[in-house]
Amino acid sequence: MRKPGAKIKFGVYGTATGANSSGWRHPDAAADMGMNIEAAAAMAQLAEDALMDFVFLADSMAMRGHDWEILSRGSTRYVAQFEPLTLLSALAMVTTHIGLVATLNTSYEEPYLLARRFASLDLLSGGRAGWNLVTSSNIEEAGNFSREEHPDHAERYDRAIEFARIVRGLWFSWDDNAFPVDKQSGIFFDARKLHLLNHKGKHFSVRGPLNVPPSPQRHPVMVQAGASEPGKELAAEFAETIFGGHATMADAQKFYADVKGRMAKYGRSPDELVIMPGVSIYVADSKDEAQRKRDELLELVDPVVGRDFLKHILGDVIDLSRFGENDHLPRELPPSNANKSYQEKLLKLAHEENLTLRQLYMRQASKGAYPIIGTPSEVADELQQWFEEEAADGFIFLMDYFPTSLEDFKRLVVPELQRRGLYRTAYEGTTLRGNLGLPLPRRP
Amino acid sequence: MRKPGAKIKFGVYGTATGANSSGWRHPDAAADMGMNIEAAAAMAQLAEDALMDFVFLADSMAMRGHDWEILSRGSTRYVAQFEPLTLLSALAMVTTHIGLVATLNTSYEEPYLLARRFASLDLLSGGRAGWNLVTSSNIEEAGNFSREEHPDHAERYDRAIEFARIVRGLWFSWDDNAFPVDKQSGIFFDARKLHLLNHKGKHFSVRGPLNVPPSPQRHPVMVQAGASEPGKELAAEFAETIFGGHATMADAQKFYADVKGRMAKYGRSPDELVIMPGVSIYVADSKDEAQRKRDELLELVDPVVGRDFLKHILGDVIDLSRFGENDHLPRELPPSNANKSYQEKLLKLAHEENLTLRQLYMRQASKGAYPIIGTPSEVADELQQWFEEEAADGFIFLMDYFPTSLEDFKRLVVPELQRRGLYRTAYEGTTLRGNLGLPLPRRP
Secondary structure (H helix, E strand, C coil), X not given: CCCCCCCCXXXXXXXXCCCCCCXXXXXXXXXXXXXXXXXXXXXXXXXXHCCCCEEEECCCCCCCCCCHHHHCCXXXXXXXXXXXXXXXXHHHHHCCCCEEEEEEECCCCCHHHHHHHHHHHHHHCCCCEEEEEECCCCHHHHHCCCCCCCCCHHHHHHHHHHHHHHHHHHHCCECCCCXXXXXXXXXXXXXHHECCCCEECCCCEECCCCCCCCECCECCEEEECCCCHHHHHHHHHHCCEEEECCCCHHHHHHHHHHHXXXXXXXXXXXXXXXXXXXXXXXXXXXXXXXXXXXXXXXXXXXXXXXXXXXXXXXXXXXXXXXXCCCCCCCCCCCCCCCCHHHHHHHHHHHHHCCCCHHHHHHHHCCCCCEEEEECHHHHHHHHHHHHHCCCCCEEEECCCCCCHHHHHHHHHHHHHHHHCCCCCCCCCCCCHHHHHCCCCCCCC | CCCCCCCCEEEEECCCCCCCCCHHHCCCCCCCHHHCHHHHHHHHHHHHHCCCCEEEECCCCCCCCCCHHHHCCCCCCCCCCCXXXXXXXXXXXXXXXXEEEEEEECCCCCHHHHHHHHHHHHHHCCCCEEEEEECCCCHHHHHCCCCCCCCCHHHHHHHHHHHHHHHHHHHCCXXXXXXXCECCCCECCCHHHECCCCEECCCCEECCCCCCCCECCECCEEEECCXXXXXXXXXXXXXXXXXXXXXXXXXXXXXXXXXXXXXXXXXCCHHHCEEEEEEEEEECCCHHHHHHHHHHHHHCCCHHHHHHHHHHHHCCCCCHHHXXXXXXXXXXXXXXXXXXXXXHHHHHHHHHCCCCHHHHHHHHCCCCCEEEEECXXXXXXXXXXXXXXXCCCEEEECCCCCCHHHHHHHHHHHHHHHHCCCCCCCCCCCXXXXXXXXXXXXXX
């Protein structure tokens, strides 16, 4: 049961021009948003006008793929865009309330550097930062970091958990009110309120302390997206927000109950975690019009790009050239080192909905987001059902392209949810944690 | 001989409240500037109002020292402040012309991550970024990066040179006009204008390409500060701007001729490097008043802090407690792994000017900057002499504290230099490279 007055939370996926691989080709799209600071600022400001909780930036430390002829046909494969931490630091200065969530990868970063930069973003934004913790499942990334192969799945999560503990520990280097900055006595900080970490572990030794003060929300919100077994366990221990991906509401409910059920053993309450599946939304005054919007967009998906999308997720274990546009994929695939949860979800989706190859890659064009299509009332019905039946505490809105997708959301969906009492009419607070309804974190 | 109309370049040292360890204690100082984004923004805007070339941020990936009772008495030992890349990304949005130079350390970073973040800052600021390349000479930093000791001086420079080559190579991943972003044809980028790096070296293997497009100045300006033999060699190969530190004009002239003389063997012209010694400036309507300003400030230096400053530079090889405030240091020190160029300069300064311990640490309170004290005309005379006699192409202004030091510079020094035709009256261009008079870089 939801508390009376509980609101649905929303983040917007703000990388490049949006989440749909053909979105940049739409006549109304700001196609260069990923490399145009004015467009990126306009996006964050529009999301703030729509009272959304945060801008979410995905990331990759390499292009996703190595066939440049294929890559050159799109913007969603991390081919060329701002780096998330620098972009969000810039966006902090042209917004006042919206949260700023960046994806950073634990596989090739140093925990001290990551903790420090996020703390700095958090401080300069007045407590609006979030860190989406991911591990690398991308062979192209390994090649940029002096490795032939990326570490396997279990090893990556082992490192990620130690990494997350160090980062969280460093973020508690300073107690509240540690800086008297007293000119008379000459005391800049109170040494009794400073703490060494002295971490010595399997992967890292980190002494600390962090040389950045805490923000009004103490430290950035911890976000996580992995849906594998170790991913869910890591989420139960650390995550305050989860960016999920589910083909059906039943899947989302199962995931929701599963992860929230694991939290007690880490001494955490289910209220300390906001679960947000990814959705794409096609909304118009009639359902037909909404469906037409979607069809028009998906028709722009280049088959070369679409097939490569599937190949990327399936990890080179199947020769897609043997399948025609209207064929169906086999049920079983050999094991590989690709991200398992994505593989499994993709095959499940294809078989449950009996999708052809073209239908499947069109669906993947929007990062595999769950599509919601209809009038404002129909869209709100579906969001409300997911929220009330505990499939979601909120959603990551995978806008197909900027600005139209986000404008439609603000103009049509927000007022309908507000009428139902399910969406804020003003920001509750000034920090990301405050707006998400999350408690101030305590020293672990 | 200077070209007619040549201007003196100026950067402002903008870390924490300023470069003087007692600056934050001055009644007029914005003591918390290092952790207050409004104050940091005001500093960058005032420097831009003064038509300076860039804001320069120093950095350390750890507090400089481990005695918290000593550290707690100051702000200049990197105890708690914004991280440079995130801060400069924020400042990019509240300024339009001034350059943004951040110190980042090659000893514990990954070249791909560093190249990418600087390219992103450069792009979002419209071509105003600079990278001050340093190596770690700080044992506290090693403890935050899973090491017992930092690598020795030669090893650090060997890594730094390979690191700089990789970063510069990655910055040339894209030719000019590589992004048609053509909605009709579906071509986002031109694959013929993208280049792999495929670096395989002693310390790193980095495949590339970088997934950030180039800025209008192609890539960030390369800044360097080391004055050791390998430091000067690295500067001759890579540096476009040098932040120097010299006790006398003769020393500065010798350094200037030395480094510029090494450039030819790397196929570079002396015009491709701007040498900027660090200075502190005390200016008032009379010389006595200027001297009084300085004395007042230095009287605020806490002896505990001052002695620790010397100990930090001298690397624990001498027991300073054996020396009184009015004693003199010995001429010779045993070898150590501390930064040699700083050690040598410190001893030279103490002996040439016959400074007592207290006088020496007072001088060090402003990061060892060369002090210029006098009326606007006297200050301009000295700056002009250094400039015309090839001791300097410009200066890093180590402001003692914000805002007064910078206000005095703008109000008193800038108009006098403008009257002499030695200071710009408007920005020449929109990029840092354009304002510094540096050519667009070519693919190495």
